[in-house]
Amino acid sequence: MTERTRYDRVVIPDLLERQRHRSRIPPPSSPHTTRAAGILRPLVFGGSDGLVSNLSLVMGMAGAVSEGHVVVIAGVAGLLAGAFSMAVGEYVSVRSQHELFEGQQELQRRQLREQPEVERRILEEIYVSRGFDAEAAAQIAATLLATPERALETMVRDEIGLDPRAIGGPVAAATSSFASFISGAAVPVIPFLFLSGAMAIWISVAVSLATLFALGVGVAQLTGRSRWLGGLRQLALGAVAAAVTYGVGFVIGAQV
DSSP, X not given: OOHHHHIIIIIHHHHHHHHHHHHTOOOTTOTTSOHHHHHHHHHHHHHHHHHHHHHHHHHHHHHHOOOHHHHHHHHHHHXXXXXXXXXXXXHHHHHHHHHHHHHHXXXXXXXXXXXXXXXXXXXXXHHHHTTOOHHHHHHHHHHHHTSHHHHHHHHIIIIIOOOGGGTOOHHHHHHHHHHHHHHHHHTTTHHHHHOOHHHHHHHHHHHHXXXXXXXXXXXXXXXXXXXXXXXXXXXXXXXXXXXXXXXXXXXXXXXX
């Protein structure tokens, strides 16, 4: 084993492990950010957005008109419009993040090639700021810069703060947003497909608020807050939105 190989395989991991122990930094396998949470987050928030927005629309229409089919048409239109808007917005957002990352990556590649000493000093300063002594920071920087691609990845992540693993794919983000929004937005519409009048309104509100409570519990699970508080907060906000839009629709319907 060469001195460089021994340093890469033995010394650097040992330095990192000792620093992690001193700083009480969780190891990479820590469950703080899991794949399940990454999947659950867009589903929970997308479903909540879809439910609240379409519940407000449906209640506004129900307050304004008595014909159930009009409420259904408005609800389906709001469902599709919101879902497409969410999907397009999510796609553009994530695609833009990828383009930003690619542009910064190319800029960083050029800086590593043209100004290696400047980039080495920046790397050393980053690791010193994290608690390493100057000698250990210099050794780590030298090891990283010995492999251009590893140096590039490290500089983009540590100097600029961009990590492609945290961005996700634009198509996947758009698809999940579309599906989750539709799932939430469909909840207040479904009762009007089978019922009419006050019964449809009350059941729509009850099912929607129960679903919002469950989604609030999901949000609390992601954020580490009280599940009861998260559920009741989401339920209360949805109830206020439904009451206000129903009242506004009722007033407008009476005037028109």
